Amino acid sequence: MGKIAPEVVASTLNELHVAIRQCDINAAKKLLKKSKESLKHMKEDDKVVIYYQLLESRYKMMLFKNKGEGLPPNDWKVKKHELQGLNIDNLIDYYFYLYEAEYMSYQKNYERAIGLLKIAEKKLANIDSDIEAAEFYMKTASLYVTIHQSAVSLGYINEAINIYSQHNDYKRSLATSYVIKATNYRHLKDFVKSEEYSHAAIKIAKELKDDFYEAMQYYNISILYSDNNKPQECINAIKKAVRCKEWRESVYYINSIYMIVRERFKIGDKENAMYYYKKGQVELKFRSNPIYEAKMNIIYDLYCKEVNESIDKIRDDIRYLEEKGDLDGVSDLSLLISKQYEKGENYKEALEFANKAIEVKEKMRRLEGD
Incomplete structure (x- = not known):
């Protein structure tokens, strides 16, 4: 078999990139497979190999974001030093910074992500x-x-x-x-x-006839209802999400269980809260997620234990979330903890976590690219 010209492989990769951008998962899967096979028989061309590696990493990110498939840690294949000395065109150079920024954001390395996006924005000026x-x-x-x-x-x-x-x-x-x-x-x-735009997203998801994507939108609006102190609407939205079998089999399922547990506890439905808490523990054994394990533990300790018995463990879990970069989660949970402690007239502890929420929000607002 003769060698395939790099231009032919690059053309397939361009098709793959469009499929990924449009989130056409079936087409992207076929094109990725075709590209991978073609590379084995391609005349040597470092630029096309780099392009493939960028798109393969982007494909995995698409599956994680849109289908809840797990993304392996440290899976960013292309390193900046590998581009040195190559005649990389504007588009591939731009993609490197854009895609690495997305990966750094997933890793919660926000300052690095912002810095990369600032570089990508300058390079975007060269792309029409x-x-x-x-x-x-x-x-x-x-x-x-x-x-x-x-x-x-x-x-x-x-x-x-x-x-x-x-x-x-x-x-x-x-x-x-x-x-x-x-x-x-x-x-x-x-x-x-917020509800207006959430419903607009649900409407499009229904038009697309993508059950998983629709489930994701119901999960998204459940967070809105939780923040707006509408626990029953939150629970109803989550129920619609978990009807989707594909959602239940995804890495996002634990997010839904967590939301049900906290909302059930918030309305005083301890029996059902504990039922879902135990369900969550089973899910965490099956599919490890240290971030949500810490969140579930915080909710359990907050509602099921006395303050003097649980506060040190709650502090440890909040500290863990902050160390892992889940600043949004720390802010949200700190406010919830503060309100619950205030209800129990534990004012000193309530103030401690209210201050933690303020501190973390300020930390997020001050983030800039490195």
Whole structure:
């Protein structure tokens, strides 16, 4: 068999990139397999190999974000030093920074992610594509909403929505953009607008006839209802999410169990809360998730133990979450702990965790790229 020209493989990789951008998982899976096979018979070309490695890592990130498939730790294959001395074109150079920023965000290394996005934004100026720009705006907005920098996030996500709304084949990206906008409004306590954009995302998910993506949107809106002190609406939304078998088999299932446990405890339904807490322990043994294990333990200790018996363990778990970079989770849980302690007239402890919530929110607002 003769050697395949690098241009032929690069053409397949371009198709793969479009499939990933559109989140066409079936097409992406086939194109990835085709590309991988073609590389074995390709004339040597480092640039095409780098392009493949970038897209393979991006493909895995897509599966994690959109199908709840686990992402192996330290799975970022392409290192900057590998690009030195190669004649890398503008697009691949840009992708390197954009995709590594997304991976660093997943790793909760937010300062590094912001720094990479700033470099990517400069390189985006050399690429004439509104869809490439929209993807950059959406990923950047997603990072900033995670660290509660809503003004910055809203600026980027509005730009993304303006572009995606003009492209019918990017409805999923439009829905994801609506989720980011809804999350920003939730952080700003504008629950009416947050619900409006959450429902817009659910509507698109239904149109796409993707049960898993629809389940994800019900999970997303459950967080809004929890924040807005509507526990029953929160539980109802989660019930809709967990009806999806694919959702129950994903890494996101534990998120749903956690939400049910905390909302059941909040309304005083201890019996059902404990039922789901035990269900969560089984899930954690099957699919390890130290972040959610700590969160589940905090909720259990908060509602099932006396303050003097549990506060040191709660402090340890909050500290663990902060060390792991889950600043949003620390802020959210610290407020919940503070309110629960205040109810029990444990005012000193309530103030401690209220201050922790304020401290962590300030920490998020001060994050800048390294």
